[in-house]
Amino acid sequence: MKSPKFPVLDDHIHIDPRNGRGIDAIKDFKRSGGTHICLVTKPSWSLDVHPSSGEDFAAVFDETLAIAKLIEEEGIVVFPLLGVHPAEITALTPRLTLEEATLVMKEGLDCAAAYVKDGRAVGLKSGRPHYETSPEILNASNQILFHALTLGGELGCAVQIHAETGPCDDVVEMAGSAGMDATRIVKHFGSPETPLMPSLVAKHESIPELCQQKRKFTMESDYMDENERPGAVMGPRSVPRQTTSLLQAGKISEEDIFRIHQKTPEEVYGVEIRI
Known part of the structure; x- marks a missing residue:
């Protein structure tokens, strides 16, 4: 296979050998000219993890890193992004109070931050529901997002966010209060009008x-x-x-x-x- 003339990075991709094509999908990516990926953690339930504490997310992160190693064996450079999917709050609240679910998700981000701090990941994943939800859940989700941005500011790392369609202008002010550079907040499934860094499909x-x-x-x-x-x-x-x-x-x-x-x-x- 000829060496590529230029790099091609997919900024938000999941590879899941349990539930999907796994490495075969990466082989397709490489054959088409792909060279680098940002491998983003999937929601905990997709890997059969049902967290009751922040440390429980470590199983999700460890499996993501194990997948990253398999991908690297195919000659693709992997930049892991670890964190807590914003929809986790909807999955957690049937068995935890909203306060407990919020704490578990913040602790999950703390757990992910430890991986970033020791160099096993390049950034965090967070956000808020991209679907209709209650004001109480939206408020709690913004608290969780603020915690992620605070960690990003402390670590000096990027935070990729999954949120509602649109610019998410308020996240810039949120980032300023959290001590994070908004230019390092990636709006997954973004649009040109966002003041954050857009990742476009x-x-x-x-x-x-x-x-x-x-x-x-x-x-x-x-x-x-x-x-x-x-x-x-x-x-x-x-x-x-x-x-x-x-x-x-x-x-x-x-x-x-x-x-x-x-x-x-x-x-x-x-x-x-x-x-």
């Missing part, structure tokens, strides 16, 4: 225009790797294929590719990206 129609503006953003598939939902949200080949397609069509340049897939993620995650 590979098919996003604004990518050529944003490249003309020299805007900073990353690209993602949000591939879930679940056999029950094959190809959701996009397949593992989508980021490298779309990058190559846009280049061949003259809609983006190699300079744009290096900004999307190397320079921007290096700045956001504090990593080095080479091919």
Whole structure:
């Protein structure tokens, strides 16, 4: 196989050998020109973990890192992002009080922060529900998100957030109060109008225009790797294929590719990206 001419990073992808294609999906990613991924932890229940304390999330993080090692054996560079999916609060509250669930999720983020501190992960994952919920749960979720941003500020690491569709303007003020640089908050499944760092799905129609503006953003598939939902949200080949397609069509340049897939993620995650 020829060496790639440029790096291609998928900024939000799940690989799940238990419930999905696992390493076969990574092989597709590599064959299509992919070189680097941000491997994001899945919700605890998808790995058959049902936390009652923050330390229980360690099983999720350890399995994520074990998967990362398998991926690296295929020649793909992995940047793990560990944390607590915002939908955990909906899963926890039937068996815990809202206060208990909030504490468990904050402690789970503390647990993830320990992995970042010792170099086993490059950043945290957090957010708030992207679906309709009660004001009480939304308030608790914002407290959890604020805790994640505080940890990100203390650690000097990125925080990737899963939240409602839209700009999430209020998170900038939240980051300022938490002592975190908002330019290192990645809005997963983002949109151009967000003041945070947008991670755009590979098919996003604004990518050529944003490249003309020299805007900073990353690209993602949000591939879930679940056999029950094959190809959701996009397949593992989508980021490298779309990058190559846009280049061949003259809609983006190699300079744009290096900004999307190397320079921007290096700045956001504090990593080095080479091919």
